[in-house]
Amino acid sequence: MNTLTYQEQLRKKLDQVEARIAAACQRSGRKREEVNIIAVTKYVDGEAIGEILSAGIQHIGENRVQDALPKYEMYGERGTWHFIGHLQTNKVKDVVGRFSYIHSLDRFSLAEAINKRAETLNLVVPCFVQVNIAEEPTKFGLSTKELFAFLDETSNMKHINVIGLMTMAPNVDNQEEVRPIFRQLREWKEKINLRAYPHAHIRELSMGMSGDFEVAIEEGATYIRLGSILVKPDELS
Template identity: 50%
Template sequence: MSHLSERIKEVELRIEQACRRAGRSKEEIKVIAVTKYVSTETTLAAVKLGLAHLGENRWQNARGKWEALDREAEQGIIYRPTWHYIGSLQTNKAKDVVGKFTYIHSLDRLSLAQAIDKQAAQLGIIVPCFIQVNVSGEDSKHGLEPDQLFTFVEELAQFSSIKPIGLMTMAPYEAEAEETRPVFRALRELRDALNERAQAANSINTVTELSMGMSNDFEVAIEEGATWIRLGTVLIGKEEE
């Protein structure tokens, strides 16, 4: 627990320093603790230390943690954390995720939007989603191509149980984090261009959030406008299986 607390404090300091360099407030940055490489016990410890947002990329791996933390919250032992689904989501798995994960960070195709919308409508909820954009163009990355974004957003208007709130991307892993800057800058510029289009059309459907930056590059992402950063090993660590 003490080692985890030290990690959290170190990350908070680095966030503060990045915000200072960018002329931003630390309150603008929200941290998602990615728990995919740690146990339920470590995840519970993280929540007890104040990490209120948890991220997982597969329901089958998250299920045990979700159920354990849900029981703890029901008993009043912990505050209920907010779950974020951050991995590529198969259409047939939407029913497992919607209603348990408050946010979905990987909306990238209409078939998935339809599946999310259908499940959300059955539950009577609206799901805040990030649209995933493959800014780097890597074949190994999921997401829309940047030039598909504007049309995709227009098509999302047909789904009343989905609320697009921002964009998400993953930068290539670089030994030097500075090399990721063009990717993050491009996502911010896409968001701004999307909002300019909305304003020109007298639409109130603007997006404000940018989910970008991970353990290796989150400081650069903050400098380029990230509002949500997804941190695993640097924050929570990695345990041997």
């Protein structure tokens, strides 16, 4: 059993992660402030989120609406909340108005539901379009062949602002194997911006997780989603 408190574990891990982020930024000629850490908090309860925020991590990422809501009720006024999991249309009412960003916009019906709910609340929701670059059948997201058509179809939705793209790379032992995935997402950012969509100026790339965040940073990630390497308690490892 680890004798460190959760706060001590967290600060130690954050120091280690920060050193790796800094090195990746240096290798790729980027500034550290260009990269934001999203703490993936599905591994912890609401009390732990207070510790995470106190450690200076401002971005909280949740995957499941039913798990997220009790945590949001405790700490929703602190930090910035990102919904990063697959979002069912019937759960949109619980997410829009609470979460600052949605990272998993992956189909027209979901865009309609988000736009309708946001209109009711007089909001514009910043969204990331989820792209299944690797075309893995077990993962959600639009294929690259569908991207332009999707953006055309949603271009009249005034309450959605597509600020970024998100992807999940295959789980591999060697980070270098997924570098092409992240590079392609960055290239798609550039292709989309050339079309000057009114609702989609792509500034952000949400890519890179605990096993591959360094190569994601080297390829242009602006948000990395870290769970097991950062906020998961050691005794649960």
